[in-house]
Amino acid sequence: MSAPLLAVEKLDKQFGARWALRGVTFQVAPGEIVALVGPNGAGKTTLLRILGTLTRPNGGRVFVRDTHRATLDRADAARAAIGFVGHQTFMYDDLTARENLNFYARLYDLTERAQRIRAVAARVGIEHRLDDLTRTLSRGLQQRLTIARVLLHQPAVLLLDEPYTGLDKAAADMLDQIMLDAKSAGRAILFSTHDLARGLAVCDRAIMLKAGRIVHDLPRAGWRDLAGFMEIYAHVLAGAK
Amino acid sequence: MGFGIWLPSSKGIPLKFLRQTFAIVQKDLAAELRTKENLSAMVVFALIVLVIFNFAFELQGVDITVVGAGVLWVAFTFSGILGLGRSFAAERDKGSLEGVLLSPVDRGAVFLGKAISNFIFIAVMQAATLPLFAILNNVALPWFPLVPYVLLGTFGFAAMGTLLSAIAASTKMREVMLPILLFPVSIPLLMAAVKLTGGALQARAFAEVALWFNLLILYDVLFLVVAFWVFEYVVEE
Numbered sequence: 001m002s003a004p005l006l007a008v009e010k011l012d013k014q015f016g017a018r019w020a021l022r023g024v025t026f027q028v029a030p031g032e033i034v035a036l037v038g039p040n041g042a043g044k045t046t047l048l049r050i051l052g053t054l055t056r057p058n059g060g061r062v063f064v065r066d067t068h069r070a071t072l073d074r075a076d077a078a079r080a081a082i083g084f085v086g087h088q089t090f091m092y093d094d095l096t097a098r099e100n101l102n103f104y105a106r107l108y109d110l111t112e113r114a115q116r117i118r119a120v121a122a123r124v125g126i127e128h129r130l131d132d133l134t135r136t137l138s139r140g141l142q143q144r145l146t147i148a149r150v151l152l153h154q155p156a157v158l159l160l161d162e163p164y165t166g167l168d169k170a171a172a173d174m175l176d177q178i179m180l181d182a183k184s185a186g187r188a189i190l191f192s193t194h195d196l197a198r199g200l201a202v203c204d205r206a207i208m209l210k211a212g213r214i215v216h217d218l219p220r221a222g223w224r225d226l227a228g229f230m231e232i233y234a235h236v237l238a239g240a241k
Numbered sequence: 242m243g244f245g246i247w248l249p250s251s252k253g254i255p256l257k258f259l260r261q262t263f264a265i266v267q268k269d270l271a272a273e274l275r276t277k278e279n280l281s282a283m284v285v286f287a288l289i290v291l292v293i294f295n296f297a298f299e300l301q302g303v304d305i306t307v308v309g310a311g312v313l314w315v316a317f318t319f320s321g322i323l324g325l326g327r328s329f330a331a332e333r334d335k336g337s338l339e340g341v342l343l344s345p346v347d348r349g350a351v352f353l354g355k356a357i358s359n360f361i362f363i364a365v366m367q368a369a370t371l372p373l374f375a376i377l378n379n380v381a382l383p384w385f386p387l388v389p390y391v392l393l394g395t396f397g398f399a400a401m402g403t404l405l406s407a408i409a410a411s412t413k414m415r416e417v418m419l420p421i422l423l424f425p426v427s428i429p430l431l432m433a434a435v436k437l438t439g440g441a442l443q444a445r446a447f448a449e450v451a452l453w454f455n456l457l458i459l460y461d462v463l464f465l466v467v468a469f470w471v472f473e474y475v476v477e478e
Contacts, residue, residue: 053342053343054342054343056477076345076346077345082343084343086336086339087336088335088337088339089335089336090335090336090337090340090341091335091337091340092268092272092335092337094275094276095271095272095275099268099271103264103268104340104344106261107261107265107341107344109257109261109345133275
């Protein structure tokens with residue numbers, strides 16, 4: 001088995017007296033799509049934000065490729081290998097879609113920016129709106145723009161927090177295809193979702209989080225269909241301390 | 242070691258550092274040129290301050306070359322605070338600062354880019370304010386050395402203001418926090434800037450204000466270095 005692109009070891013995060021994550025350990029291999037599921041407040045967003053280098057953990061280690069992130073000593077290398085979609089678009093309303101993408105391409109110090117921007121815009125279906133101000137785009141189109149931003153630098157690891165938010169069915173299908181293409185290219189994908197039907201259809205593995213702990217790590221073969229997964233999900237969450 | 246002290250985490254890639262810095266400056270300028278929200282508010286506010294002071298002093302027959310430096314810097318700093326306050330508030334509100342922090346960009350480049358943008362916005366406001374000051378008070382401004390003195394004062398003010406704007410933006414009372422944090426810290430710098438500006442208005446020889454000039458340079462360097470180093474810890478959660 002090839003070395004994992006993303007390795008998480010005993011990750012802890014505390015907000016005041018409350019533990020958001022406790023001893024979270026897992027790996028994501030190249031070409032693997034992992035769904036992160038769990039009830040509200042389970043720690044999904046906190047986990048993804050730590051992996052995305054936005055939040056500092058209290059303990060534990062994260063490796064992206066061979067990069068040791070937790071000490072922040074090589075965070076730049078990790079950041080270059082990560083594509084992160086969060087709850088916010090991270091876009092500037094007063095810039096056009098093209099200007100936003102060009103800005104991020106410059107931050108990633110990418111070459112051939114114009115071609116890359118055209119390519120990712122076409123990939124997410126916003127090439128005809130590239131010169132529109134971002135504030136004039138609908139929530140769904142802004143989400144597509146956000147996904148285009150993530151694809152710009154072709155990251156080895158995709159971290160997607162509720163990526164289906166605001167997307168219509170066609171756009172959600174497109175996102176599924178983007179994830180499958182990334183999988184074929186050997187990238188590692190970790191995404192959180194409450195849309196279990198859609199998320200389970202595309203993932204290879206599902207990690208269940210509750211109260212900051214991994215309560216189940218289930219490979220695709222472990223459930224027969226959505227109803228079967230829901231049965232396991234309900235059982236695990238009810239039984240997990 | 243030398244260069245590494247100034248660019249602590251750029252890993253010997255100053256060109257990349259500079260490219261990223263100017264990407265941030267260009268982004269800020271492009272957004273501002275499109276809306277002109279920040280600049281127009283700053284300029285209008287500064288002009289209002291000048292007009293109010295003009296009426297106040299005209300009634301008392303004050304020599305404007307004596308008090309003019311204070312008037313100008315009240316207008317510059319209060320108006321500058323408006324712009325600095327929006328500098329990171331807008332980035333925090335829309336989460337775009339996180340987008341920047343996600344990318345492999347040196348936090349020093351982010352600071353420098355924002356500081357340069359803020360410096361430019363304040364300088365533009367000053368460029369509109371100084372001629373009006375001259376017209377209202379019927380004085381011929383000694384553009385040299387007045388403009389270099391004003392820009393030197395603005396440099397340190399923008400550097401420290403950028404850092405403190407980032408701190409204030411992460412608090413609930415950011416509109417109040419920025420002036421509370423920035424004005425006390427900036428007092429030595431503003432004193433030097435006012436004295437130098439006054440010296441220029443009164444056509445005093447450089448030797449008479451050299452001490453203030455040295456103090457201003459010292460604070461410019463101090464503010465820039467401290468803000469550059471501390472910024473990373475301010476913006477990272």
